Amino acid sequence: MKEQNIEEIFTAQTQRRRGINVGAALYGRLGQPRRVAPTLGNLRWAQPTLRYLLIMISTLTLPLMSACGGGGGGGSSPTVPSTIMTLSSATPGSNSVYMVKNSSLSSGSVLAIDIKVDSVSNVFGAAFDIDFDSTKMTYSDYSAGSFLETGGHTVTYIATQAVNKLIVGVSRQSPSGGQSGSGTLVILKFNVTGDTSVSFSNNSLKDSSNNTISATWYGGNVTVQ
Amino acid sequence: MRLYHTVITGFTLVDGAFYTVTFEATDLIGNPATTVSNAMVFYDSNYGIGPTGNVDNTSYSIKRIDGYDLIKLSLAFGSQPGVPNWNPVCDLDKTGTSANKIDAYDLMMLGIHFGEVQ
Numbered sequence: 001m002k003e004q005n006i007e008e009i010f011t012a013q014t015q016r017r018r019g020i021n022v023g024a025a026l027y028g029r030l031g032q033p034r035r036v037a038p039t040l041g042n043l044r045w046a047q048p049t050l051r052y053l054l055i056m057i058s059t060l061t062l063p064l065m066s067a068c069g070g071g072g073g074g075g076s077s078p079t080v081p082s083t084i085m086t087l088s089s090a091t092p093g094s095n096s097v098y099m100v101k102n103s104s105l106s107s108g109s110v111l112a113i114d115i116k117v118d119s120v121s122n123v124f125g126a127a128f129d130i131d132f133d134s135t136k137m138t139y140s141d142y143s144a145g146s147f148l149e150t151g152g153h154t155v156t157y158i159a160t161q162a163v164n165k166l167i168v169g170v171s172r173q174s175p176s177g178g179q180s181g182s183g184t185l186v187i188l189k190f191n192v193t194g195d196t197s198v199s200f201s202n203n204s205l206k207d208s209s210n211n212t213i214s215a216t217w218y219g220g221n222v223t224v225q
Numbered sequence: 226m227r228l229y230h231t232v233i234t235g236f237t238l239v240d241g242a243f244y245t246v247t248f249e250a251t252d253l254i255g256n257p258a259t260t261v262s263n264a265m266v267f268y269d270s271n272y273g274i275g276p277t278g279n280v281d282n283t284s285y286s287i288k289r290i291d292g293y294d295l296i297k298l299s300l301a302f303g304s305q306p307g308v309p310n311w312n313p314v315c316d317l318d319k320t321g322t323s324a325n326k327i328d329a330y331d332l333m334m335l336g337i338h339f340g341e342v343q
Contacts, residue, residue, distance in 0.1 A: 124299070124300065125292065125296035127292025127296055156295060156299060156332060158292070158295055158335075158336055161340075167292070167340050169294070169296065170292065170295075171295045171299040173299045173303070174299060174300050174301060174303055174310050175310075202285035203285075204293070206293075206296045210297060
């Protein structure tokens with residue numbers, strides 16, 4: 001009996017999603033009233049006037065909206081915002097971590113930033129914050145970088161936004177060793193509405209013995225055009 | 226009954242090291258008691274400090290769950306008692322099959338608390 005009721009409720013939910021009123025059927029079978037949201041389909045023919053009025057309003061409103069709503073497009077095409085990112089150093093050298101705009105993943109107000117390393121040795125993971133004005137920029141998502149995944153290693157990426165900063169962790173897993181060379185640690189995506197500086201803090205590269213790797217970290221500036 | 230005991234202090238304990246703790250005793254006339262020893266006593270000064278997942282408590286990572294904790298847990302990933310990289314502090318999920326093992330459940334636990342500050 002219980003299974004039948006559950007099945008009926010499931011069927012009812014399915015039918016409701018399809019816009020079918022099953023309130024009366026549930027009332028009769030389960031012996032208790034079910035409140036069904038008042039949609040157009042729930043109105044009985046016992047209320048023909050109200051139903052008629054709703055249909056008429058729907059019928060009249062759509063053409064009116066079409067007729068009146070198109071007047072705003074006569075001027076110049078709207079300006080699509082774009083972002084520029086400048087690095088605090090033009091030439092990050094060996095043993096550095098820096099930011100670069102990823103143009104292929106950036107679009108409009110969405111800015112994708114590559115966090116890259118240059119000529120580093122034995123990197124197992126990276127821990128850092130990115131500081132910025134969170135009234136001008138908000139974190140949205142990340143994409144995996146290729147540097148630590150070199151050789152098919154499993155890499156964990158975690159990022160979470162706090163006030164005026166993004167806390168980021170990227171790490172291989174034991175028994176992997178560290179990775180040497182240059183490449184992208186992680187790609188971070190933001191929604192940008194205004195100009196802000198972006199800088200690293202609480203930052204370290206760690207080797208496979210959890211020792212800090214000496215490196216220079218370069219932030220930058222984000223400008224909206 | 227009177228108890229006499231001596232505790233040797235002044236050790237400089239090292240983070241991440243395993244110690245053997247031995248308890249030896251004799252009664253007043255010199256009869257030795259059974260010696261009790263545990264060779265798997267792990268020392269980590271970060272244990273129990275800060276919110277769940279705060280396995281690294283070095284300068285930047287004090288009482289905050291962040292990338293430093295992720296790296297430390299990842300270095301112990303896959304380990305169990307008896308292997309060199311075993312770190313019981315990173316065993317955040319001690320339930321079921323995840324007990325005494327650093328695995329994805331511990332990683333998920335850290336991820337859940339990532340960014341928390343005490």
